[in-house]
Amino acid sequence: MEFLESINWAILAPIVIIQLILVAVAIIDLVKIEKANGPKWVWALIVLFINLLGPIIYFIFGRRS
């Protein structure tokens, strides 16, 4: 796994952190919100397992206002 060692993790860390923040905020909101636009567990799967885009899709389409 020399590929993983050749990467400077200090450079990549901010992106990983941003991704974690987005997922955390989306999940907290999903738990607190009264009713989502569709079943909540589907949204939880989308937020958790679609990389990068999941939380964004939830914030745009998942919240009904």
Add this chain to the structure above:
Amino acid sequence: MNQWMTLFKKEMLEMSRNFKWIWVPLTFIMIAVKEPLTLYYMPQIIDSLGGLPEGAVIELPVPSAGEALAASLSQFNTFGVLIIVLITMGTIAGERKSGVAGLILVKPVSYAWFVTAKWASSMILIWISYFLSYFLSWYYVGVLFEFISFMDFLQSFFVNGIWLTLIVTVVILFNTFMKSPGAVGFISIGIIVILSILSSSLPHLLEWSPALLSAYANAFIMGSNLPDELLPSIIVSVIMITLSLLASIAIFKRRELA
């Protein structure tokens, strides 16, 4: 003016309740910073994906700092524009659907203030996200490749920002006479795509087109000669922004009274 501030504050409050102040800047940062990183690690990525015959040698030209920053700029014009349209397409149309606009406009609120407060709040959100992400991308390019002069960065930032402003204004314009947020988003994206395709395929006929602003912004960071058409296209864009804003106020007034 006091009334305008109240409307404006209401918009700001709504945006923080929607978490827009968290996810829009973060998303912008992610799409912008991703580009210089993938360019920088491209040789390793190709290596690790494998599938190359033994001994195959690929010589990838090392991208220049300008190219890396221009790659992030082009991300703003694809994903960035998509996100801008998606978050602004419901600002008025959605409120009208849910009845909030009706509740506000029963009171003696100026229509012009209602529209401009919406416009200003979206503008602030988008410009702050855009600045943060573009600045970070500039910094990353500086660390990974080499630093581009800050003045060039700022100039390209403002030139491309005018194009993004025009997009926000056009989306608000469609908001004022369409009922469904989906239709607003669809038509705005359609118009933006048509404008971009037309201007990039016929650059000699439409050299003042606002859609070419992003191409002119690239000229700043690539260090190439500035095109003479830069100033006309900025002027055309500013005129189009003012006209669409005035038109949206006028249309909104008539729609609501009718």
